[in-house]
Amino acid sequence: RLRAWLPRIMPVRWSRYNPSYLEPEVKKESYQKPLEELTDEEREQMELKAVRPIKAAPPILSSSVFSDPMISKFTNMMMKSGNKVLARSLMSQTLEAIKRKQLEKYHKAPENEKETIECNPYVIFHQALKNCQPIIGLSNITKGGKTYQVPVPLTDNRKRFLAMKWLITECRENKHRRTMMPEKLSQELLLAFNNEGPVIKKKHVLHKMAEANRAYAHFRWW
Amino acid sequence: QLNHGCALHTAARDGLSSVSSRDVPAERPRVVFHTSESDPAKHTEQHEGRLYNIPLEEVKAVFPHGLPSRFQQQIQTFNEARVMVRRPALELLAYLKGSNAAHPAVRYVIYGERGTGKTMTLCHVVHYCSRQGWLVLHVPDAHLWVKNCKELLQSSYNKDRLDQPLQASVWLKNFKTSNERFLQEIKTQKKYTWGKRESTEEGRPLGEVVEQGLARVRSASDAVGVVLREIKQQSRRGSFRLLVAVDGVNALWGRTTLRKENKSPVSPEELTLVHNLRKMVRNDWSGGAIVTTLSQTGSLFKPSSAYTPHELLGKEGFDALDPFVPIPVANYSPREFESCYGYYLERKWLQHEKAHTEDGKAELQFLSGSNPRQLDRLAGPL
Numbered sequence: 001r002l003r004a005w006l007p008r009i010m011p012v013r014w015s016r017y018n019p020s021y022l023e024p025e026v027k028k029e030s031y032q033k034p035l036e037e038l039t040d041e042e043r044e045q046m047e048l049k050a051v052r053p054i055k056a057a058p059p060i061l062s063s064s065v066f067s068d069p070m071i072s073k074f075t076n077m078m079m080k081s082g083n084k085v086l087a088r089s090l091m092s093q094t095l096e097a098i099k100r101k102q103l104e105k106y107h108k109a110p111e112n113e114k115e116t117i118e119c120n121p122y123v124i125f126h127q128a129l130k131n132c133q134p135i136i137g138l139s140n141i142t143k144g145g146k147t148y149q150v151p152v153p154l155t156d157n158r159k160r161f162l163a164m165k166w167l168i169t170e171c172r173e174n175k176h177r178r179t180m181m182p183e184k185l186s187q188e189l190l191l192a193f194n195n196e197g198p199v200i201k202k203k204h205v206l207h208k209m210a211e212a213n214r215a216y217a218h219f220r221w222w
Numbered sequence: 223q224l225n226h227g228c229a230l231h232t233a234a235r236d237g238l239s240s241v242s243s244r245d246v247p248a249e250r251p252r253v254v255f256h257t258s259e260s261d262p263a264k265h266t267e268q269h270e271g272r273l274y275n276i277p278l279e280e281v282k283a284v285f286p287h288g289l290p291s292r293f294q295q296q297i298q299t300f301n302e303a304r305v306m307v308r309r310p311a312l313e314l315l316a317y318l319k320g321s322n323a324a325h326p327a328v329r330y331v332i333y334g335e336r337g338t339g340k341t342m343t344l345c346h347v348v349h350y351c352s353r354q355g356w357l358v359l360h361v362p363d364a365h366l367w368v369k370n371c372k373e374l375l376q377s378s379y380n381k382d383r384l385d386q387p388l389q390a391s392v393w394l395k396n397f398k399t400s401n402e403r404f405l406q407e408i409k410t411q412k413k414y415t416w417g418k419r420e421s422t423e424e425g426r427p428l429g430e431v432v433e434q435g436l437a438r439v440r441s442a443s444d445a446v447g448v449v450l451r452e453i454k455q456q457s458r459r460g461s462f463r464l465l466v467a468v469d470g471v472n473a474l475w476g477r478t479t480l481r482k483e484n485k486s487p488v489s490p491e492e493l494t495l496v497h498n499l500r501k502m503v504r505n506d507w508s509g510g511a512i513v514t515t516l517s518q519t520g521s522l523f524k525p526s527s528a529y530t531p532h533e534l535l536g537k538e539g540f541d542a543l544d545p546f547v548p549i550p551v552a553n554y555s556p557r558e559f560e561s562c563y564g565y566y567l568e569r570k571w572l573q574h575e576k577a578h579t580e581d582g583k584a585e586l587q588f589l590s591g592s593n594p595r596q597l598d599r600l601a602g603p604l
Binding site: 092 | 298300570573574576579581604
């Protein structure tokens with residue numbers, strides 16, 4: 001329960017904040033609404049915010065119009081030993097490299113093909129990730145002493161994670177040692193956007209394995 | 223009144239011609255700040271904030287070296303070279319137009335904070351001078367001569383000095399591309415001996431000295447010294463006008479990161495290239511101008527917050543360059559920012575949907591602080 005004499009920071013499972021602390025509000029639109037338009041609940045919320053302390057905003061939360069949660073997730077996965085500055089600069093260089101390649105192709109293409117060429121790096125990134133996501137996965141289930149690879153449905157989060165993980169490991173391991181990450185990543189993303197490349201092949205291999213192990217599907221109990 | 227009318231007419235013509243030639247969709251009535259005036263001699267205050275086009279063949283001829291690397295990437299992506307006309311450049315061009323060839327060379331030092339456009343101002347002036355037919359001596363970055371040198375040879379001409387064959391040969395190659403016709407016209411006035419069997423007679427065209435420097439890389443630095451000396455002596459006569467454009471002139475009077483064989487540090491005056499360039503930057507010759515830029519980005523042993531001439535040149539450099547005309551370069555004004563933003567939109571460089579909105583533009587202006595380099599870096603991934 002909440003008491004004034006309790007310390008400001010208290011461990012409650014993962015959160016070390018006192019339960020009285022409220023979440024920060026980052027969206028600009030919520031502060032630009034005039035007083036009259038607010039409903040009663042919102043007015044109550046505003047009065048509560050005047051008296052209660054607010055938690056510190058985590059680094060993932062951004063009020064910028066250009067922030068994208070998927071890009072931030074990808075940057076965090078690329079990060080090594082907490083070097084977010086480097087990971088973010090690599091991500092921005094990758095997006096710039098994709099844009100440059102596509103713009104050069106766009107300017108050289110004849111008039112009728114210009115609409116088909118996609119130049120927006122964000123659209124390419126999202127589409128490439130979507131193309132890389134597997135539909136069904138395999139999980140190890142031990143029955144009668146033997147472990148079987150059982151086909152299993154995946155949650156959205158798991159699909160996104162697998163797509164991003166495959167892209168990053170493909171770039172880190174199977175390329176020439178001296179190529180820079182933005183170069184490798186932009187090449188992989190463009191191939192995945194066109195449904196080509198080693199990551200799409202890996203997804204197809206996983207699908208084939210799941211299809212081959214169809215017989216064990218009844219081992220799944222969830 | 224006539225001029226006023228003409229100015230309005232050209233402004234309207236510029237605005238209309240840009241709007242009619244490009245398909246600006248009806249829902250974006252943004253006036254794109256282009257100008258069709260591609261001769262820097264005709265740029266005036268009404269062209270301020272506008273971007274003018276340099277044809278790509280001219281870019282290759284006038285700027286074999288000297289453009290910033292990010293600008294070169296931009297030229298390749300957009301397939302055109304657009305340079306913004308800004309106030310410091312217009313000021314410099316006005317001074318150059320009014321300068322007298324008989325008087326000693328005036329020194330101009332372009333200074334400013336990081337990423338405000340000093341190198342681009344220098345390139346604008348170089349373009350103007352090459353259009354006017356001047357001989358342009360463009361040193362793209364003097365810092366490259368005082369650091370990261372793989373080969374240091376002891377000079378055969380003077381035992382105390384050190385040669386840099388690679389840097390000198392690269393510079394000679396680019397000098398040849400940009401000033402072809404002058405190399406045939408200017409004749410040497412003295413006999414130069416390069417070794418036991420090679421020598422250049424008196425009265426031979428300067429092109430031969432450059433060929434000699436490129437063929438025998440060991441004597442490239444001496445060839446550079448000869449070229450500089452000949453050009454300096456002959457500009458006095460008035461047959462051509464000389465522009466000495468040095469980017470990062472504070473490298474000539476600082477410290478170097480180079481070391482001799484016995485691990486003792488090398489000071490700049492022990493390098494032949496730096497020694498000869500210092501002689502060029504002195505104002506004891508007439509018939510031209512010296513335009514230099516200070517640069518903290520490539521400088522050695524200087525704090526990153528230093529941008530004024532006194533801090534970057536040090537006492538020695540300031541006394542050597544004194545008296546000079548200082549030309550400060552600042553961040554974009556609101557009008558210039560609009561112009562740059564509009565250009566990026568028109569060239570489809572800003573692809574993010576939110577970048578086209580007013581919110582996105584306000585955020586870009588805030589995050590970059592109207593600094594040209596920051597805006598370019600921010601607009602890259604967007």
